Amino acid sequence: MVTSESSAARQQILETASQLFYQKGIQNVGINEVVATSGVAKRTLYRHFPSKDDLILEVMQYRAKQWLSWFEDAVTSKGGTAKERLLATFDVLQEWYANPDFRGCPFINAVLEIADASHPAHQVSVRLRETIRTYIMQLATETGVRDPASFSQQYLLLIGGASLMATIEENPIGAQYARKVLSVLIDAI
Numbered sequence: 001m002v003t004s005e006s007s008a009a010r011q012q013i014l015e016t017a018s019q020l021f022y023q024k025g026i027q028n029v030g031i032n033e034v035v036a037t038s039g040v041a042k043r044t045l046y047r048h049f050p051s052k053d054d055l056i057l058e059v060m061q062y063r064a065k066q067w068l069s070w071f072e073d074a075v076t077s078k079g080g081t082a083k084e085r086l087l088a089t090f091d092v093l094q095e096w097y098a099n100p101d102f103r104g105c106p107f108i109n110a111v112l113e114i115a116d117a118s119h120p121a122h123q124v125s126v127r128l129r130e131t132i133r134t135y136i137m138q139l140a141t142e143t144g145v146r147d148p149a150s151f152s153q154q155y156l157l158l159i160g161g162a163s164l165m166a167t168i169e170e171n172p173i174g175a176q177y178a179r180k181v182l183s184v185l186i187d188a189i
Helices: 004-024 031-038 042-048 052-078 082-098 106-113 120-143 148-169 174-188
Strands: none
Touching: 004 031, 004 042, 004 052, 004 106, 031 042, 031 052, 052 082, 052 106, 052 120, 082 120, 082 148, 082 174, 106 120, 106 148, 120 148, 148 174
């Protein structure tokens, strides 16, 4: 039986580990640091997450759900038509990239840190990418793009490039470059 206290401790561990993994990297954060920073007992952590791999997986699922909800809500609030929402995706991303705490895409970071493609956390990143692609494909279909499947793959190249540029250059301007390219793509097809 899960009590509200147990649920609160679990949430505290998830939020703390999520923040630490993002700031320092998954491989650079040990269980002892998560315990010390979250203020929960090691036994409590292990009751909820029997291993670091279990914690990593849960953190990735938690982050993916949060990120996707934030992204879709922000995009919807910025555009009325499907085309406006497609273009607004890069306005939303530019705001994210401009955040002083931005340290790259946590899902790309995780894939790079966890080289094993069979690791469940790697699969979370793959599923999130596919969810984003499906969302973009839906908007592209509503916009009238002739080949929404190819368009969605081209979009993923743009978002990956913009994210990488923001990470390396510590400058969000890549999102505006990607937005301009996206506009040309939409008008061309």
